[in-house]
Amino acid sequence: MSEPTQRKPTIVVIATGGTIAMRIDPISGGPVPTLSGANLVAGIPALGDLGEIIVEEFANIPSEQMQPHTWLQLAQRIRALTSVDAAGARLSTRQRPRGIIILHGTDTMEETAFFLDVTAPTDVPVVLTGAMRGVGPRPGWAAQYRGCGHCGRSRQVAARRPGRDERQHSFGAQGDQN
Template sequence: MIQINPKNSELKNIIILATGGTIAGTGEEGKTTNYTAGNIDIEVLVSSVRNLDKIANIYGEQIANVDSNDITMNHWLTLANRINELSKQDDVDGFVITHGTDTLEETAYFLDLTVKTDKPVVLTGAMRPSTATSADGPLNLYQSVALAASDLSRGHGAMVVFSDGIYSGRNVQKINTFKTNAFNSIEFGCLGYMRDNIPFFFNKSIKPHTIYSQFDVTGLTELPKVSIAYFHIDADPSIIDYFAQNSEGIVIAGAGSGTFSSNWLEEIRNLETKGIPVVRSSRIGNGIILTDSTIDKYSNCIPSYTLSPPKSRILLTLALTKTKDYSEIKRIFAEY
């Protein structure tokens, strides 16, 4: 429970769950590189954003303070369960998660599938540390709080706000290594835009999420291990056998439309009777992966449709908490 004592009863009550990242990073004054991520806490972060208290009553909680490359599934479980717990409070209206950008899209999709509320859940971060000239974190955080406080934001699943754009947790991707407009949804477009503190919605994801998702992580202390194998010319097929010995499922970041060589296919055929599902995704990042008569003749091969390799891994991980039946996992990938 969080004790809610609003300073302004006319404003919404928004919980900020901080995990670190560049938005909480510091470095040489004015510079955008060679900084330390997750170096300031939630109180300092919130106090750095002007007029934040004019759009919502803010309550902060530090979940972690790390570079997003150090985010783990344990952090995911903590976040999902904390949101699910707090969302039961009638006086909590929405959530903002501050997060490093390198793995933000993965956390967004996990929360999209596992939080059990239609209250707004918004993730954001920054491409420049707090000490940089023209740091982008304050505006991203300001707009994220504004989005979470808007009645228009209910029922959209987990969302990402970045550089004036609103993106769905399922489709958002990081598309640039350093520019401040580092996120997009490629062919699917954004859900809408933020202009100052006002959201404008134009699209909506039709895939199951949040209260419509079949996945529930309540009571789970660990998740099934799923590995990603990256295919390239002359890629050693023995990596498939290694992952099979150390994972419950495998995602292949294949070439083109999720394809790979005949010797990789032979390794995958050998897994058919071992109960290890293999999801075919693509390293391309655009397009759709459909059933292939040559590859998917083996029952354990599953097309990822439009999910990237990291997001395919998340869906396969959650699917394995429900079933190990190949046909049911295929149904889940077709639905989600």
């Protein structure tokens, strides 16, 4: 008889844009969001060790363009991922992701985290992560994309398995940046 295979946990990565997804536009000389969530996740090889990674391309906008209607859509998506299925039944722990990482710009990261904490309460860890520098010929910016190496703390928190006493409590939205 073969051993039953243990299902790997799911981590959902939601890309929203921001500096973490920016490169310098050679024509304008300014930063523009060009890297997709898939590009960013491809630069984090260790992320796959945590489980099945699902990338959702939610938006690719500068953080200052995050508005209340965008926050509302993001909160609705998080509730859909963590609460109920299409038939309205509560999702089981096996159906819900172990954690959610939101790749986000730093300008409005705090506001987004606060909004999500209030409007999308969940016991699934939700971690917003961003970067102060993108990719391109600018002082302090990387010459080429090297992946989202600083996402290490985000993936650790998102993949965290709560202890018995923590299971009934919301983790709340959290922020992480380099």
